[in-house]
Amino acid sequence: MKKKKLLALALVLSIVCLIVVSLATTKAQNTVDIYAKEISSSTYGFGTSSGHETSPGPTLTFNAGESVTVTLHNEGQMAHNFAIVSSKSDVTSVEWNSQIASSSNPVAAGGSASVTFTVGSAGNYYYVCQVDGHASLGMWGNVKVNAAVPEFPSPILLVFGAATVTGLVAYFARINVRRTLKA
Numbered sequence: 118m119k120k121k122k123l124l125a126l127a128l129v130l131s132i133v134c135l136i137v138v139s140l141a142t143t144k145a146q147n148t149v150d151i152y153a154k155e156i157s158s159s160t161y162g163f164g165t166s167s168g169h170e171t172s173p174g175p176t177l178t179f180n181a182g183e184s185v186t187v188t189l190h191n192e193g194q195m196a197h198n199f200a201i202v203s204s205k206s207d208v209t210s211v212e213w214n215s216q217i218a219s220s221s222n223p224v225a226a227g228g229s230a231s232v233t234f235t236v237g238s239a240g241n242y243y244y245v246c247q248v249d250g251h252a253s254l255g256m257w258g259n260v261k262v263n264a265a266v267p268e269f270p271s272p273i274l275l276v277f278g279a280a281t282v283t284g285l286v287a288y289f290a291r292i293n294v295r296r297t298l299k300a
């Protein structure tokens with residue numbers, strides 16, 4: 118009876134641990150909305166909320182290795198696109214297949230389009246509009262990539278691990294106490 122209870126407890130705790138691990142390893146999807154428009158005849162910009170485009174645009178911050186979906190909303194009168202590049206002065210230096218549309222086939226005025234990509238290694242990058250001349254008119258912003266977040270949220274696993282060990286030790290201790298009293 119005691120052995121069965123112990124096995125049942127161990128089984129339940131194992132299942133709970135497995136569920137926690139599987140939930141914890143499901144990576145969060147980071148979604149970013151980017152808005153683009155001409156601010157004036159000589160300044161074009163990007164923003165992270167509708168109607169709030171600036172030049173340069175707001176800094177985007179990601180974690181290395183995370184999956185990101187960026188949606189570009191074109192609120193301007195002209196066609197624009199989006200790409201993360203390693204060099205602001207070279208709009209063809211695209212990183213991680215992060216391009217939305219292209220310089221020759223950009224997102225039309227009023228349109229929107231998305232891309233999903235996996236962020237590369239930590240460092241400083243830029244996002245730009247690749248349409249001829251638009252980056253130099255101000256259509257760019259900084260991209261900061263932080264070091265990768267651990268896949269397992271270790272504090273949660275430690276708590277469950279400790280709970281499992283404590284539960285098992287408590288059971289064994291009770292059994293031993295009873296045996297000692299009987300003897």
Ligand SMILES: [Cu+2]
Nearest residue numbers: 197246248251
């Ligand atoms: Cu543009």
